[in-house]
Amino acid sequence: MVDLITSSGIWFGALLNIFIWSLVFKENRFYRFAEYMFIALSAAHFSVLGVKSILTTGWIPLSTGKISYIIPFILGFLLYARFWDNWRWLSNWPIAILVGVGLGLGIRGAVDVSIIGQIKSTMTLAVFKNPVQAGNNILFVIILISVIAYFLFTFALKGPVGRGYYYLTRLGRLALMAGFGIALGSTVAVRLSLFISQWIFLIRDFLRIV
Amino acid sequence: MTMKKNTVLKDWLRARATIILQIFLCLSVALPIIKPIGLPVPISTYTKGVYEIVESIEPGSIVLFTNDVSAGGWGEMASPTIAVMQHLFRRPVKIVFVDFFEDSPILTEIALNKVDKDDKVYGVDYVHLGFIPGYEMAIAMFAKSIWTAFPADYHGTALNELPLMANLKDASDFDIQIETQTVPAVPTSFMLQHIHSPYNVPLVVLSTAVSSPGLMPYLASGDISGITIGVKGGAEYEILIKTPGSGAATMDAMSTSHLLLITVLIIGNVFYFIKKYRRP
Amino acid sequence: MMYLAFIKSKQIPLAITVIITIFMLLEYYYPEPIVKNISKDIRDWSVIIAAFALGLGAANLLRVHSQNIQRRTKDIWPFSILLIFTLLLFFGIGVIFGIEHPAYNWLYVNGYLILYSAVFSLISFYVITSFYRAMSVRSLESGLLIVCAIFSMFRNTPAVISIFPYLDTIGSWLLDVPNAGVERAAIITTAIGVIAFSLRVLLGRERAQLGE
Numbered sequence: 195m196v197d198l199i200t201s202s203g204i205w206f207g208a209l210l211n212i213f214i215w216s217l218v219f220k221e222n223r224f225y226r227f228a229e230y231m232f233i234a235l236s237a238a239h240f241s242v243l244g245v246k247s248i249l250t251t252g253w254i255p256l257s258t259g260k261i262s263y264i265i266p267f268i269l270g271f272l273l274y275a276r277f278w279d280n281w282r283w284l285s286n287w288p289i290a291i292l293v294g295v296g297l298g299l300g301i302r303g304a305v306d307v308s309i310i311g312q313i314k315s316t317m318t319l320a321v322f323k324n325p326v327q328a329g330n331n332i333l334f335v336i337i338l339i340s341v342i343a344y345f346l347f348t349f350a351l352k353g354p355v356g357r358g359y360y361y362l363t364r365l366g367r368l369a370l371m372a373g374f375g376i377a378l379g380s381t382v383a384v385r386l387s388l389f390i391s392q393w394i395f396l397i398r399d400f401l402r403i404v
Numbered sequence: 405m406t407m408k409k410n411t412v413l414k415d416w417l418r419a420r421a422t423i424i425l426q427i428f429l430c431l432s433v434a435l436p437i438i439k440p441i442g443l444p445v446p447i448s449t450y451t452k453g454v455y456e457i458v459e460s461i462e463p464g465s466i467v468l469f470t471n472d473v474s475a476g477g478w479g480e481m482a483s484p485t486i487a488v489m490q491h492l493f494r495r496p497v498k499i500v501f502v503d504f505f506e507d508s509p510i511l512t513e514i515a516l517n518k519v520d521k522d523d524k525v526y527g528v529d530y531v532h533l534g535f536i537p538g539y540e541m542a543i544a545m546f547a548k549s550i551w552t553a554f555p556a557d558y559h560g561t562a563l564n565e566l567p568l569m570a571n572l573k574d575a576s577d578f579d580i581q582i583e584t585q586t587v588p589a590v591p592t593s594f595m596l597q598h599i600h601s602p603y604n605v606p607l608v609v610l611s612t613a614v615s616s617p618g619l620m621p622y623l624a625s626g627d628i629s630g631i632t633i634g635v636k637g638g639a640e641y642e643i644l645i646k647t648p649g650s651g652a653a654t655m656d657a658m659s660t661s662h663l664l665l666i667t668v669l670i671i672g673n674v675f676y677f678i679k680k681y682r683r684p
Numbered sequence: 685m686m687y688l689a690f691i692k693s694k695q696i697p698l699a700i701t702v703i704i705t706i707f708m709l710l711e712y713y714y715p716e717p718i719v720k721n722i723s724k725d726i727r728d729w730s731v732i733i734a735a736f737a738l739g740l741g742a743a744n745l746l747r748v749h750s751q752n753i754q755r756r757t758k759d760i761w762p763f764s765i766l767l768i769f770t771l772l773l774f775f776g777i778g779v780i781f782g783i784e785h786p787a788y789n790w791l792y793v794n795g796y797l798i799l800y801s802a803v804f805s806l807i808s809f810y811v812i813t814s815f816y817r818a819m820s821v822r823s824l825e826s827g828l829l830i831v832c833a834i835f836s837m838f839r840n841t842p843a844v845i846s847i848f849p850y851l852d853t854i855g856s857w858l859l860d861v862p863n864a865g866v867e868r869a870a871i872i873t874t875a876i877g878v879i880a881f882s883l884r885v886l887l888g889r890e891r892a893q894l895g896e
Binding site for chain 2: 239240312386394397
């Protein structure tokens with residue numbers, strides 16, 4: 195019985211995999227079947243976890259005496275008011291709370307970790323230790339400044355300063371291209387590793403060739 | 405006649421270049437899986453660094469393992485996640501598993517079922533708390549008060565019934581954090597802001613290949629103590645802990661498929677320059 | 685009527701956003717007990733509201749696809765039936781039996797996990813054709829991009845770097861120095877952008893979250 199359940203699962207998964215890959219030839223009903231199933235499973239899984247989290251993080255404290263937790267329950271239900279035109283305005287209140295918390299936490303993180311932390315680390319780079327490390331650090335700082343200069347669109351500089359600034363931004367553009375190249379190589383590695391994992395599933399588990 | 409045949413062949417190949425390349429790609433992946441070659445896998449300094457960090461965790465320490473892997477990234481991240489988990493279970497440390505992304509709780513359970521737990525007891529040596537929604541809000545809530553974020557664990561057991569959780573109140577009670585990072589919704593900067601920075605918990609990241617370039621500034625600044633990169637990092641880690649798994653199985657195919665892509669890229673550019681500079 | 689119009693207006697949600705953002709910032713920069721307690725409650729409530737938000741996608745799908753079935757939208761309505769059936773089945777199993785139930789795990793592992801990986805791996809087919817047709821060295825910038833991509837790909841080719849270790853050294857250097865400089869600049873400029881966007885939301889100039 196367990197073998198039947200396992201092998202039916204493998205057949206189901208393999209067929210869905212082949213249906214998705216059939217898009218390479220052309221769009222067809224098998225691909226659509228798998229696509230709609232994927233959307234349904236994804237939405238259902240998120241909803242199930244939502245229900246579980248409401249019960250764990252919300253209902254347990256409410257049932258043990260924290261009456262104030264009724265407020266997020268009411269606000270949570272108000273989110274679904276957006277499906278009725280006349281009551282859509284009610285859903286703006288819980289969204290406003292989520293946006294407010296997200297903004298507050300986001301600003302804190304942006305200032306503390308992303309700006310101050312990164313600038314502090316840049317300013318404490320060693321340039322008087324071994325020459326290779328010093329060279330790397332100097333190049334690092336030049337690239338950092340040139341890329342930041344490239345993203346500055348607030349004003350235009352003219353004259354000799356403007357010309358120098360233009361060459362700085364050109365260096366920034368080249369550095370950005372190098373960064374994009376590395377990102378491209380990394381993205382290829384990710385996609386190929388997922389591609390390979392699907393082939394391993396098909397060859398070892400489904401076709402049982404190895 | 406021969407020239408006409410060559411032109412017909414060239415046109416035929418040109419029209420079918422896409423499908424021919426895709427067949428080559430499938431063969432470059434399938435053949436090494438069917439017949440493994442056993443190509444060598446050198447260990448990178450990044451993976452070695454993470455291995456040494458885990459190996460040097462003090463006995464009795466409490467490790468926070470945050471799993472933020474998406475189902476789409478599991479094919480790549482299963483290997484480093486399971487390998488590092490296995491290494492942790494072999495060490496005399498206690499582990500708390502938490503998930504901040506929707507796909508992660510079941511993947512954490514799948515990984516826990518695959519590792520050899522080496523006589524470690526659930527509730528005493530390790531606990532899986534489960535998933536909490538809200539991404540950054542959830543991490544902030546968890547860091548400030550674990551018991552408020554999780555009144556019960558993944559299996560529904562109240563936290564006061566789990567001996568490991570008795571003295572864990574907030575993020576400062578953890579000695580090190582290991583994060584698997586795949587999704588943009590839960591970036592490492594959230595962990596840095598809410599757990600690493602305020603509570604001085606060292607952070608090690610098991611990253612996908614695509615996220616790793618963005619994490620290099622944090623590694624350079626010392627905010628992140630160590631990083632493994634993608635399935636190759638996982639394969640290297642499996643070799644270091646002498647437990648080959650799914651990562652090592654993909655390495656032959658990774659080598660052959662990458663070589664094919666690099667060759668196609670170079671050949672494509674050669675044809676481009678020939679066409680560009682051919683006399684009319 | 686005036687009061688009702690005011691309650692329905694966008695001013696109240698904007699005010700809520702501003703007040704809560706101020707409390708979140710005050711908690712960090714001015715951690716007095718009363719501020720901390722109010723911020724803690726707001727944050728804890730927001731997690732529960734976020735849990736409710738997880739069901740919005742499914743609710744919207746049910747609404748849209750039941751309309752497709754009602755209207756018998758050509759070529760779509762049979763798939764809409766499939767979607768609604770699968771959604772309700774998976775949701776029902778998860779809520780009634782729990783996510784640890786074997787049936788839920790069966791659908792998750794053999795359906796959701798496989799489909800997700802298959803969709804993401806589909807791009808590999810198009811990567812190889814784009815490498816052949818589109819990735820040509822047309823300028824200094826594109827040449828630099830392709831050269832760096834090649835070195836980055838060599839880093840993920842263990843067989844080659846075991847024979848030519850300097851390829852891994854060059855790839856690692858590219859990752860550690862130029863890439864780290866570019867990414868740090870991106871982190872700083874993105875953070876400035878986040879602060880600017882937050883200010884726009886707080887001043888009421890950005891109202892996308894209110895459906896405008």
